[in-house]
Amino acid sequence: MLPLLLLLLACATPEVRPCLQCERTVKLMHDNYVLSEPDALKQIELQKIVDYADVTFRETSQSRMGVIDFTTLYRARTEYQSEFDRFLKSTTGSTNEAVQMMEKAREILEKHLDAFIPDGLCPNKCGLLVRRVMDCNSCLHKTYTCPSPTGQQHCGESRVNAEAGGQAVLDCFLPWHRLILGKPEYHYLWAPEVSKEKADFKVLVVTRDSSVVLNQLQVEERGTYQCLLKNQSGTVFYKVIFLLSVTALPTQGPRPVVTLPSLLYVHSLKWKDALVPVICLVIACSSAASLSLLFYAILLKNVWKRQKAKSLKRTNLLQSQFYSLRMHLNKKDWERQEKEVLESSGVKLTIELDQKKREKGKKTKLS
Numbered sequence: 525m526l527p528l529l530l531l532l533l534a535c536a537t538p539e540v541r542p543c544l545q546c547e548r549t550v551k552l553m554h555d556n557y558v559l560s561e562p563d564a565l566k567q568i569e570l571q572k573i574v575d576y577a578d579v580t581f582r583e584t585s586q587s588r589m590g591v592i593d594f595t596t597l598y599r600a601r602t603e604y605q606s607e608f609d610r611f612l613k614s615t616t617g618s619t620n621e622a623v624q625m626m627e628k629a630r631e632i633l634e635k636h637l638d639a640f641i642p643d644g645l646c647p648n649k650c651g652l653l654v655r656r657v658m659d660c661n662s663c664l665h666k667t668y669t670c671p672s673p674t675g676q677q678h679c680g681e682s683r684v685n686a687e688a689g690g691q692a693v694l695d696c697f698l699p700w701h702r703l704i705l706g707k708p709e710y711h712y713l714w715a716p717e718v719s720k721e722k723a724d725f726k727v728l729v730v731t732r733d734s735s736v737v738l739n740q741l742q743v744e745e746r747g748t749y750q751c752l753l754k755n756q757s758g759t760v761f762y763k764v765i766f767l768l769s770v771t772a773l774p775t776q777g778p779r780p781v782v783t784l785p786s787l788l789y790v791h792s793l794k795w796k797d798a799l800v801p802v803i804c805l806v807i808a809c810s811s812a813a814s815l816s817l818l819f820y821a822i823l824l825k826n827v828w829k830r831q832k833a834k835s836l837k838r839t840n841l842l843q844s845q846f847y848s849l850r851m852h853l854n855k856k857d858w859e860r861q862e863k864e865v866l867e868s869s870g871v872k873l874t875i876e877l878d879q880k881k882r883e884k885g886k887k888t889k890l891s
């Protein structure tokens with residue numbers, strides 16, 4: 525019985541799992557649901573219902589371009605999963621309920637496709653979009669081309685006014701540029717005055733960033749700026765033109781020349797790249813400061829030591845001189861010598877005063 529059932533199931537399961545079933549989790553969910561039914565005949569019946577759901581999924585997607593993007597597929601899948609969980613908890617096991625659930629799945633897919641296909645599949649109002657989508661029939665990735673509705677990649681021009689010495693920001697980004705396959709880059713070109721000739725254009729910058737900043741504008745920088753979004757093989761996806769006018773200021777004297785790094789360079793420099801030199805600079809400055817502090821402290825200590833030693837030496841010298849005098853001279857001579865030594869060493873002491881006091885004391889005693 526069991527081998528026969530497995531054979532039947534294998535035959536009943538189609539190779540192709542369209543759209544919603546392209547998600548492996550949905551396929552597994554359905555398989556588990558069928559196998560959880562204990563009755564073999566009922567299993568076969570449920571398998572038929574699930575297989576029929578595949579047909580309705582395919583029809584629903586075929587009538588809507590037959591493709592889906594990965595975000596839409598994800599949204600449809602998660603909504604269906606939570607709906608299916610609720611169904612498993614409440615179902616009485618009747619096949620009718622299963623049919624209704626599969627119809628609900630188709631409706632969920634239809635709702636998400638109806639939101640995606642008209643606006644999301646080809647959001648380019650102008651310009652060429654080559655993107656990656658999923659084929660709802662084969663579950664394989666494929667390249668989908670959205671040609672320009674206007675038939676060309678040139679998407680108009682806009683005027684930009686700026687003052688001399690001022691700044692102009694040119695940005696040609698549109699959200700759908702992110703969907704383009706490969707790694708296209710923005711090419712900014714410039715030609716003086718209004719130029720129609722291709723040869724007149726000079727390449728200013730090629731960058732993954734969509735904008736350029738023109739700083740410290742000069743009158744001579746006015747003209748036609750072209751922004752082209754191209755891939756490495758030169759396929760142009762998008763092109764716009766900025767007509768820049770730079771008005772000279774009436775009271776413009778000679779300006780001091782400020783040498784700043786080119787802003788185009790700064791712009792393309794990522795903050796992460798800029799962080800490393802800044803950190804290095806901070807480390808260098810702080811270590812230089814601490815080194816000089818240390819040096820200064822050592823210097824100060826040495827000076828203090830030297831002065832202390834000097835004064836110590838002088839005191840020692842004086843003491844030894846006094847001592848030798850005391851040993852060899854009588855009191856009077858010693859006092860004279862002491863005075864001489866002290867005076868010669870530049871220290872003012874109160875010896876004279878003491879002497880006077882002593883004499884005064886003698887006089888009062890006498891009288």
Ligand SMILES: *[C@@H]1O[C@H](CO)[C@@H](O)[C@H](O)[C@H]1NC(C)=O
Binds near residue numbers: 654707755758759
């Ligand atoms: C550039 O785009 C064209 C058109 O989609 C494509 O054929 C070509 O392979 C792309 N080149 C690169 C390097 O991606």
